[in-house]
Structure formats: structure tokens, C-alpha cells
Amino acid sequence: MQHAAVSSNHIVDNMSEDAFSPSALGTKEHWDTVYSRELKTFQEYGDEGEIWFGEGSMTRVVRWLNAQKAPLTTSIVDIGTGNGMLLVELAKSGYSNLLGIDYCSDAIALARNICDKEGVSPSVTLQISWAPSVLPNSLTSPWIKGPLTQ
Numbered sequence: 001m002q003h004a005a006v007s008s009n010h011i012v013d014n015m016s017e018d019a020f021s022p023s024a025l026g027t028k029e030h031w032d033t034v035y036s037r038e039l040k041t042f043q044e045y046g047d048e049g050e051i052w053f054g055e056g057s058m059t060r061v062v063r064w065l066n067a068q069k070a071p072l073t074t075s076i077v078d079i080g081t082g083n084g085m086l087l088v089e090l091a092k093s094g095y096s097n098l099l100g101i102d103y104c105s106d107a108i109a110l111a112r113n114i115c116d117k118e119g120v121s122p123s124v125t126l127q128i129s130w131a132p133s134v135l136p137n138s139l140t141s142p143w144i145k146g147p148l149t150q
Ligand SMILES: C[S@@+](CC[C@H](N)C(=O)[O-])C[C@H]1O[C@@H](n2cnc3c(N)ncnc32)[C@H](O)[C@@H]1O
Pocket: 031, 032, 050, 051, 052, 053, 079, 080, 081, 082, 083, 084, 101, 102, 103, 104, 107, 129, 130, 131, 132, 145, 146, 147, 148, 149, 150
């Protein structure tokens, strides 16, 4: 099916639905491939892997929570936690009731390894789950960074 898009005085009528096809980032297969590779890299070289949107984004979250004077026992859920580095950062800042959810089992395995290495495992629970179906009722501070697949 052809669509028409209006740009200034020009009508562009050659844009097919393919132009709007979903990104690979929106598929579980993509994340399975990414975290299978990242887990192997961590096991071989100790490299934690990519932090999406950079380390600065984690610092901003922690600073924002601190500014809210959130109690350190606040339950915080990191949805699509990936390598769990945000949870590590939060645990190191004193937050102790942290849950990381990801549907990718290798991401959770990687996050578990990193939490162990960083000595923050007692503050962090990690769960292989498909969001949003599993979100706890008691949720007070959900945090999502990056695309989630429906
Ligand atoms: C862009 S990565 C972000 C990883 C990490 N939060 C970070 O900032 O570095 C997106 C993560 O969300 C996870 N994910 C995507 N859709 C999900 C869903 N519906 N349920 C659970 N996890 C999901 C992927 O497996 C991946 O780990």
C-alpha cells in the first residue's frame, strides 16, 4: 500500500509501509543475540558491556532519586534491566530494595554476574520476566530505559 506524505509544497507518494517497519530493537531475538554475546564477553574479559544512553544517564537517575529524598528502602524496579548496571549504581548509593526485570535470560545471567562481582547482590533481585505482565502491585518507582517489546 502506498502512502502520501506532504513536505512543504511537494507530495512524496513513494513511501511504502516498509519505511515504517518495526525496528530490530523491538524484537526479543535481537536482545537474545546481543546479551548472548555480551555474557560471553563478560565471562572472557570481564567487560560489563554497553550502558544505554551512557553512564551519565545512570548518574542523573540516582541524583534525581536522592533529590526526592526517597527512602533507601524504596522499592525500585528497573524494567528491561539488561546488564543491570543501573541497579549496581543504585545499590552503591545505598538503595537496598531493587528489582531488575528482563525477558532475556542471558541479560539476567550477565546482571547476576556483575552484581556478584560488584558485591551488591544482597540488595538486588533479578527476574526473567516479560514486562509489563509481571509488574508487582507494590511498585513505587518503576524505571524504564530503552525500548520495550510488547
Ligand atoms: C536498550 S536495552 C537497555 C538495557 C539497560 N536498561 C540499559 O539501560 O543499559 C533494552 C532492554 O529491555 C529488554 N526488554 C525489551 N522488551 C522487554 C519486555 N517486554 N520485557 C522485559 N524486558 C524487555 C531487552 O532484553 C533489553 O535488555
